[in-house]
Amino acid sequence: MSIERVNATDRDESGGSNDIAGARGSDDAATDASDLDGQSLVLGYPSAPEPVIDGESIAAEPGAVTALVGPNGSGKSTLLKGLANQIAPDDGSVLLDGRDVHSMDTKALARKLGLLSQESTSPDSITVEELVYHGRYPHRGFFERTTEADARAVERAIDLAGCGHLRDREVGSLSGGQKQLAWIALVLAQDTDVLLLDEPTTFLDLHHQMEVMEIIETLRSDSEVTVVVVLHDLEQAARIADRVVALNDGEIRARGPPEEVVTEDLLSEVFRVDAHVVDTDRGPRVTPLRARHGE
Amino acid sequence: MSGDEPTAGGATGSVDYGDSARRPAEGGRLGWLFDPRLLLVAGGSVAVVALAGLVQVSFGTYSMTAAQAWRAVLDPAVLFDPRWLLNFLVGEELMRAITGFQGALPELTRETLVVWNIRLPRVLVGAIVGMNLAVSGAIFQAVTRNELASPFILGVSSGAGLMILLTLVVFGGLSAFLPLIAAVGGSVAFLLVYAIAWKNGTSPVRLVLAGVIVGTVFNSLQTGLFFFADDISVVQSAIQWTTGSLTGTDWEQVRMALPWTLVALVLSLAGARQLNLLLLGEQTAKALGMSIERVRFALSGVAVLAAAASIAVAGIVSFVGLIVPHVVRTLVGSDYKRVIVGCLFVGPALLVGADVGARLGMGVITGADAQVPVGIVTGLVGGPYFLYLMRRQQNVGDL
Numbered sequence: 194m195s196i197e198r199v200n201a202t203d204r205d206e207s208g209g210s211n212d213i214a215g216a217r218g219s220d221d222a223a224t225d226a227s228d229l230d231g232q233s234l235v236l237g238y239p240s241a242p243e244p245v246i247d248g249e250s251i252a253a254e255p256g257a258v259t260a261l262v263g264p265n266g267s268g269k270s271t272l273l274k275g276l277a278n279q280i281a282p283d284d285g286s287v288l289l290d291g292r293d294v295h296s297m298d299t300k301a302l303a304r305k306l307g308l309l310s311q312e313s314t315s316p317d318s319i320t321v322e323e324l325v326y327h328g329r330y331p332h333r334g335f336f337e338r339t340t341e342a343d344a345r346a347v348e349r350a351i352d353l354a355g356c357g358h359l360r361d362r363e364v365g366s367l368s369g370g371q372k373q374l375a376w377i378a379l380v381l382a383q384d385t386d387v388l389l390l391d392e393p394t395t396f397l398d399l400h401h402q403m404e405v406m407e408i409i410e411t412l413r414s415d416s417e418v419t420v421v422v423v424l425h426d427l428e429q430a431a432r433i434a435d436r437v438v439a440l441n442d443g444e445i446r447a448r449g450p451p452e453e454v455v456t457e458d459l460l461s462e463v464f465r466v467d468a469h470v471v472d473t474d475r476g477p478r479v480t481p482l483r484a485r486h487g488e
Numbered sequence: 489m490s491g492d493e494p495t496a497g498g499a500t501g502s503v504d505y506g507d508s509a510r511r512p513a514e515g516g517r518l519g520w521l522f523d524p525r526l527l528l529v530a531g532g533s534v535a536v537v538a539l540a541g542l543v544q545v546s547f548g549t550y551s552m553t554a555a556q557a558w559r560a561v562l563d564p565a566v567l568f569d570p571r572w573l574l575n576f577l578v579g580e581e582l583m584r585a586i587t588g589f590q591g592a593l594p595e596l597t598r599e600t601l602v603v604w605n606i607r608l609p610r611v612l613v614g615a616i617v618g619m620n621l622a623v624s625g626a627i628f629q630a631v632t633r634n635e636l637a638s639p640f641i642l643g644v645s646s647g648a649g650l651m652i653l654l655t656l657v658v659f660g661g662l663s664a665f666l667p668l669i670a671a672v673g674g675s676v677a678f679l680l681v682y683a684i685a686w687k688n689g690t691s692p693v694r695l696v697l698a699g700v701i702v703g704t705v706f707n708s709l710q711t712g713l714f715f716f717a718d719d720i721s722v723v724q725s726a727i728q729w730t731t732g733s734l735t736g737t738d739w740e741q742v743r744m745a746l747p748w749t750l751v752a753l754v755l756s757l758a759g760a761r762q763l764n765l766l767l768l769g770e771q772t773a774k775a776l777g778m779s780i781e782r783v784r785f786a787l788s789g790v791a792v793l794a795a796a797a798s799i800a801v802a803g804i805v806s807f808v809g810l811i812v813p814h815v816v817r818t819l820v821g822s823d824y825k826r827v828i829v830g831c832l833f834v835g836p837a838l839l840v841g842a843d844v845g846a847r848l849g850m851g852v853i854t855g856a857d858a859q860v861p862v863g864i865v866t867g868l869v870g871g872p873y874f875l876y877l878m879r880r881q882q883n884v885g886d887l
Binding site for chain 2: 239277279298299300301302303304307308309310312313314315316317318319323324327328330331335336380383
């Protein structure tokens with residue numbers, strides 16, 4: 194696997210789990226933010242004989258944004274679902290502040306860790322506000338009504354997601370981008386320490402992509418929420434993330450700060466394109482030139 | 489915090505959250521009930537039930553005018569006499585045990601006796617069955633996320649039907665326990681469906697498919713059993729049970745179904761929030777911390793309980809559980825708290841209304857003194873109404 198050498202800093206890929214949290218980000222890592230740590234994860238689906246992710250470790254830097262990138266089918270969504278306890282790992286474990294997420298009570302976990310899935314469905318006729326209130330589910334007992342704390346969390350989430358003007362609209366009447374903002378408000382209302390976002394910008398127009406990016410940037414500057422986000426767009430990932438983790442074929446091929454991971458070598462090895470990468474003050478700019486054919 | 493203000497958090501929903509936090513989604517614990525659409529639906533349904541009920545109690549072998557019937561229903565001799573009320577609701581023995589009353593009950597007029605003894609219980613059973621089926625259907629539509637789900641989608645009707653046939657044809661001696669056997673058969677079939685669908689958990693599609701599998705096999709067995717029925721009256725009785733009928737229902741049936749109905753309805757109202765979350769899809773529900781398998785099984789269990797209670801007193805009435813939730817969603821929106829409450833009203837309206845046709849329709853059309861099973865009428869009314877809904881709306885159920 195020649196690709197292992199792609200990463201110029203030559204991090205220990207073979208088993209080091211805390212390298213991301215440990216090495217470079219420790220200076221600005223907020224101590225009260227939560228720590229999410231996937232250790233030697235083997236993840237797969239019951240329908241497939243081979244696991245998608247076969248023994249990878251990944252640690253999300255507390256209070257920072259970690260971006261998972263990789264080509265289609267590289268296993269980044271699977272890895273995210275594994276971190277979110279949506280898929281039970283065949284082996285390995287995910288630790289949230291030192292506790293195994295699989296053994297945690299589901300509601301207790303949902304109070305600490307939020308996940309925005311790729312496909313979200315809802316009845317067309319509920320309003321954005323009603324949708325966002327569902328984010329408070331893990332905070333409410335079986336018979337409890339919404340409290341003032343719920344109302345405040347919902348307000349903050351709607352405010353942060355910038356969908357205040359949509360709050361009384363029915364979800365069915367919204368555009369794809371507006372819907373995504375509403376769903377982001379839902380996970381924000383969950384008020385978790387860790388937020389996992391699965392391709393939040395895919396299929397959105399430029400304006401809504403930027404809206405979503407700005408929400409993530411706000412979270413990043415607050416440094417209270419640990420964010421792991423799967424992104425399709427390398428430039429977006431480079432721009433928004435403190436750490437980039439590149440996957441291919443279910444293996445982590447590179448990880449580190451954006452400028453070290455997003456390189457011409459990585460693009461050719463992992464994404465199979467020839468590209469120019471220019472460092473700018475907004476992070477690396479990627480200009481894809483042509484697809485590479487054959488191996 | 490405003491916890492020290494005496495008015496905060498009251499059921500009025502008038503808590504002030506400042507201008508950044510306008511209001512909680514539900515204004516107070518019961519604020520959502522006072523939704524104008526829901527009130528309209530409830531009022532309209534009550535009117536239908538009252539009207540149909542009045543027709544039911546007026547007409548029959550002993551006919552009386554609407555005014556006479558109305559007076560009989562509201563006869564103070566019954567309404568203000570707890571002994572009579574208890575006598576009807578819990579039975580004579582229990583009434584005597586509760587009140588300690590040992591003498592003969594006061595005399596009632598002939599009209600009152602006919603209405604209260606014979607005709608009113610049928611209306612009540614109709615209302616109970618309608619509620620149960622509608623709520624059960626609403627729950628199953630959310631649990632399976634399938635707009636075509638009915639109380640009978642997970643094998644309940646085929647299990648009950650098979651047991652009915654077995655009892656009538658093979659174990660004739662047990663026919664006294666037929667209601668119970670039918671309800672148990674339905675529940676067992678549901679468990680079987682769940683077991684078949686289970687493979688590291690279930691999914692809506694697996695559940696529905698397993699329901700189809702069990703339904704197909706059981707229905708074949710059921711149809712096969714008809715060949716062994718040597719008596720036309722057995723066949724008629726079987727058909728009455730498997731299409732659903734209120735003929736001959738009495739206070740006995742009210743007493744049998746009411747407790748289970750109350751349990752099922754309270755549980756389904758309590759589960760409304762879980763149902764709402766299920767509508768957001770399995771992934772979201774799981775990500776929000778719902779133990780999805782447990783909730784799904786529990787809610788299905790509640791729905792089966794409601795369906796079983798209705799099967800025990802009226803057999804397998806089709807279509808009510810399928811269309812009523814659709815009608816209610818169209819009228820009050822998709823919030824399941826409102827949907828369930830709406831079903832409590834619209835279900836009885838449809839069933840009691842249809843039973844007018846079942847009991848008196850044949851007499852009007854052919855002049856013969858015959859009744860048809862109410863399930864036939866609900867099918868005849870429900871099918872075209874469903875068609876109308878489908879033509880009128882792009883998204884029929886909005887699930």
